[in-house]
Amino acid sequence: MMITSRNTAKAALFLILTFFSAASLWLLLEAEFLAITLILIYVGAVMVLFMFVIKMLDTDKSTLRAQFTRYLPLGIFVSIIVIAQMVLVLNAGQFDLAMTGVPEKHDASYSNITAIAEQLYTVYVYPFELAAILLLIAIIAAITLVHRNESRSKKQDISEQINVQAKDRMRMASIKPKSAKESK
Amino acid sequence: MIALSDYLILSSIVFCIGLAGIFINRTNIIMLLMCVELILAAVNTNFIAFSYYGGDLAGQIFVFFILTVAAAEVAIGLAILTLMFRSRGSIDIDATNTLKG
Numbered sequence: 001m002m003i004t005s006r007n008t009a010k011a012a013l014f015l016i017l018t019f020f021s022a023a024s025l026w027l028l029l030e031a032e033f034l035a036i037t038l039i040l041i042y043v044g045a046v047m048v049l050f051m052f053v054i055k056m057l058d059t060d061k062s063t064l065r066a067q068f069t070r071y072l073p074l075g076i077f078v079s080i081i082v083i084a085q086m087v088l089v090l091n092a093g094q095f096d097l098a099m100t101g102v103p104e105k106h107d108a109s110y111s112n113i114t115a116i117a118e119q120l121y122t123v124y125v126y127p128f129e130l131a132a133i134l135l136l137i138a139i140i141a142a143i144t145l146v147h148r149n150e151s152r153s154k155k156q157d158i159s160e161q162i163n164v165q166a167k168d169r170m171r172m173a174s175i176k177p178k179s180a181k182e183s184k
Numbered sequence: 185m186i187a188l189s190d191y192l193i194l195s196s197i198v199f200c201i202g203l204a205g206i207f208i209n210r211t212n213i214i215m216l217l218m219c220v221e222l223i224l225a226a227v228n229t230n231f232i233a234f235s236y237y238g239g240d241l242a243g244q245i246f247v248f249f250i251l252t253v254a255a256a257e258v259a260i261g262l263a264i265l266t267l268m269f270r271s272r273g274s275i276d277i278d279a280t281n282t283l284k285g
Contacts, residue, residue: 008214015218018198022225025194028186029236031244034228034251041251046221046258053262054214057269075207079200086196090189103239119241120248131252138256142263 008054016047030105032112191233198226213268217261224254 019042026035120128202222209215228247235243 008212011215011218015222018222019225022198022229025191025229026232029191029232031232031236031247034232034244034247037248037251038225038228041255042221046255049258049262050214050218053265057214057266072208075204078207079204082203083197083200086200087193090192090196103237115241116244116248119245124245127249131249134256135252138259142259145260145263145267 009051012047012050012054015050016043019043019047030112033116188233188237192230195226195229195233198229199223202226213265217258217265221254221258224250 019038023035023038026032026038202219205219205222206216209219228250231243231247231250235241235247
């Protein structure tokens with residue numbers, strides 16, 4: 001539904017629906033923190049960014065429609081091959097319920113966030129800080145990429161400020177004082 | 185009870201939908217980025233399913249880092265997209281042939 005939609009905004013809304021279903025699946029798998037993170041970050045931030053860009057840039061629908069039928073057989077062909085491979089491999093019995101077994105449910109006092117935080121701040125603390133640095137770099141890169149319009153920015157040119165001369169700023173006007181006779 | 189293979193099959197199907205989306209919408213960069221997001225969601229589902237059935241929490245932490253990197257990637261990708269639209273007037277992939285020799 002998402003990939004065949006002509007309208008990009010509708011496709012983004014279908015992607016949001018997909019993220020909600022993925023979050024519910026993750027809740028079933030007892031990954032509550034990641035499910036909430038998925039909804040907060042993806043639906044709340046990333047998809048809002050997508051919708052903003054979609055609405056800001058008008059996309060040309062005519063070229064999209066012309067290209068749609070050209071690559072459709074290729075896309076279906078590749079995806080059917082990969083799906084068939086995956087189903088053949090995964091149905092062979094090595095991932096079956098009889099083989100893996102059902103993991104026991106945690107009781108109500110178990111906190112997924114606590115367990116993740118214990119791992120994250122002890123074993124994986126350096127990757128955590130690297131992720132923080134990566135996000136900082138992403139912020140700086142995005143801002144410098146978009147904010148390139150020189151005429152609107154109010155940055156100061158230091159060399160120009162230092163090299164300014166007195167004659168640039170000050171205009172000597174020679175005003176003759178009126179003589180006392182005329183003013184009378 | 186849902187077996188591990190059910191989650192794996194579902195996520196492989198979602199993965200292939202994203203792959204087919206990349207093939208189908210080859211001209212629209214926004215759709216390409218969204219299909220990449222779909223593929224990442226499928227992969228994350230795989231990670232979490234293995235983490236649950238294997239009883240290891242490292243998979244969920246890995247998913248956390250994948251989410252971080254994906255968010256950064258989307259931010260930079262959309263910034264580049266906005267810049268490209270500003271300088272070129274369209275976001276058609278076929279129009280980006282400036283580097284063609």
